[in-house]
Amino acid sequence: MRGRIARAMASAGVALAIVAFSAADWTGQGGAAAQNFGWINFGPSSGDNTPSYSTNPTDPDFVREWEANPPKGFATLAKANIEATKMAIRQYLMIVSRGGWPQLPLPPNKAPRDSLMQYGTTDPAVSLLRARLLASGDLLGGNTSSNYFDNDVDRALKRFQASNGLTPTGIADKRTIAALNVPADVRLKQLKANLVRLQEVIPTTSKKYVVVNIPAAQIEAVENGRIVARYAGVVGKADRPTPLLHTPITDLSFNPTWRLPPTVISEDLIPRGQQMQQKGQNVLVKFGIDAYDGSGRKVDPTKIDWNKVNPGTYRYSQKPGKENPLGFLKINFDSAHSVYMHDTPSDRIFGRNFRSESSGCIRVHNIENLATWLLAGQAPWDADRVAQMKESGRPLDVKLKKPVQLLFVYISAWATEDGVVQFRRDIYQKDGVGEIAASY
Template sequence: MDLGKQKSGAAGGRSRRRLANILTIGFVALSAAGGLGGGASAQSLGWFNFGPTGNDGPSYSTNRADPDFVREWEANPPKGYATLAKANIEATKMAVRQYTMIVGKGGWPQIPEPAPKTLRDDLMQYGTTRPDVALLRARLAASGDLRSANTTSNYFDNDVEKALQRFQASNGLTPTGIADKRTIVALNVPADVRLKQLKINLTRLQEAIPTTSKRYVVVNIPAAQIEAVENGAIVARYAGVVGKPERPTPLLKTPITDLNFNPMWRLPPTVISEDLIPRGREMQKKGQNVLVKFGIDAYAGGKKVDPQSINWEKVTPGTYTYSQQPGKENPLGFLKINFDSAHSVYMHDTPSDRIFGRNFRSESSGCIRVHNIENLAAWLLADQKGWNADRIAQIKEQGERMDVRLKKPVQLLFVYISAWATEDGVVQFRRDIYQKDGIGEVASSY
């Protein structure tokens, strides 16, 4: 339920280096068919699958086992390559051919998962010596992540660490270089399943890419990321929060039309029926009032209703409409981005940014929460006189209520791309969180 104040996480990991200095070795494509990237060098591939970071790329803690590194990486992803870039169609076709070869050779080995209560120090990581490491080497070599010719050693050396980080980054996991349970579950997704994903997502790419305009915003639901794209290149990539599997974010293509700064929250039907009313009944039994607790107003026929007069046992969806005034308790935060949608969804800020630092971010009721949304707003308003980052920051600081209509609507797409390849030859996979790929739970449970 998107009600209530959540504590904001403190920024950590102040001791940082630029991202490109953590690891400079990019993904090395499979050599069996000459490489997915057409012979691109490791140096030219930049940081894993994301492409060159440039001088304005994010920086991260150098201690990748530190929780601060995880939060920083997840909340501030590098720009990289656009998911809907035209070059990705041919790259994904090449990936299909490559994975067909992998499957033809028998795929890759399965790696034993760690016991549920295994401590971090007992996981496979740099310096570990045990038989499972040889399996890990063989697995990483099969997918092209491991360059070393040594695929039988039981020692977890620097080559294995780099290869595992490459795998993690291209599979939507934080590149810690530690083989935790989530990573091993991803490693154990069979090659033939990955091939099926590539084939079905190639069709999705072929349908979506030709529809993009010169300037657009895309939400890739499985990646839980938002991209602002101009002339085929990413201007910025943002961490997002997408709908839970039981409340999925819908697919859509529609223009962004206006922005609400410090907005009032009008509770959508799903939140009313599945969150507010059940919570109201629960709190009423304890002598509490959900509307008073969360500063929500109820209306009947356009008139405000006394919250103490409501019997939640008799309330049904449609009895009242509800709204919440701007403020610290408002789950929309200081900004809401609007567009036409038959599903009553929108993009918005949040009073708590801690969730953006998590790897799994399928937690909303269908709307999209956007990290650093003020930067996205500045880009959307860049062509409008009088608007810049400083003005938006001032509105946020002062809590000014304002609605702004875009003079030039910006195209918005919500897509479901869980497997694709980029122009550098890197094959990307993300969790099939809504199980749309027709492969069951095997690629959705990590």
């Protein structure tokens, strides 16, 4: 499924260690251990200046494929992550006590890609980059004063990017530099805040569950503590945040009707209706949306004056079809916030690195695979039957015989059992560190 990424990793031949601190401090086995743990692999140093990661990271297809089809990795809510995060806190206390790490100069806005620090670059700022990556343990050695961006720096920067929720291109673009420049004491505060969250939520997980980690914009299907699959997702914007919740998934709606939620009506539909009305157009006709009055009667869309419509005037729904934003599948569960998980008719956004773009609901890439897993053991719902429903366009509600636990969580800093410290953007600024950890 991951195409070129999978082939590149297979050709690399060994497991990549994404190390966010010293392997010697974690394992007591020195730097050699760092080359052999982790969930991705960019390969060991080849002894020359040829990068060992064979996929071309400057290819836009690489970025889209990596973001849309992330590696499985380790479960965010694994029990081992509590002790691992405590260890990371101790490590970051040491980093802070040593003065943290240096700040790097930000590249100019819209700087050409070939002008950015990357493999083969010689620039005084490379020595600062080396010092920064060495301080956090991503760079495991080498000539720390060199201004040349060699294979060691290339692999270290990719490790940093992958463990900070960025595409591992090995290019020090503005977003990467901004992430590198988040001070060590800020990262320490995030780890402490998120340890509390982990300690609260991990003991509540079942043997089989789905978790949406909002800052990561990813969905994990987990069984017996291990990830079965990880999916790219789209989460709520900062001004329309996805809520935290803990509830069972009860049923699936294939080819569903979309009943517009209150936020979409007030902040999207009515303003768009007013704009289009000024141009002699009708928003309901254009998008195939039906309006109903308080008695449940369908309203003639041409009779609606959008300048006089309030959020509670009508109810709105959209039948299944290519324009329906729910796509072919909606995953249902109890929520006081009128949110749900669903497919989408356009999957381009899943190939982007920043995916905080919804009105609070969760869009799921490759949702048909998640549906098949949720329906496992429930005849006749195998992958072929799910694919048939997608093709048919026929509405059908299917109740799960065994509801599956669902958690929406906010985990922006944690460590996993391999010793990797993970950070994600604090998109809703819940960590108490201000904008600095959300601005990249």
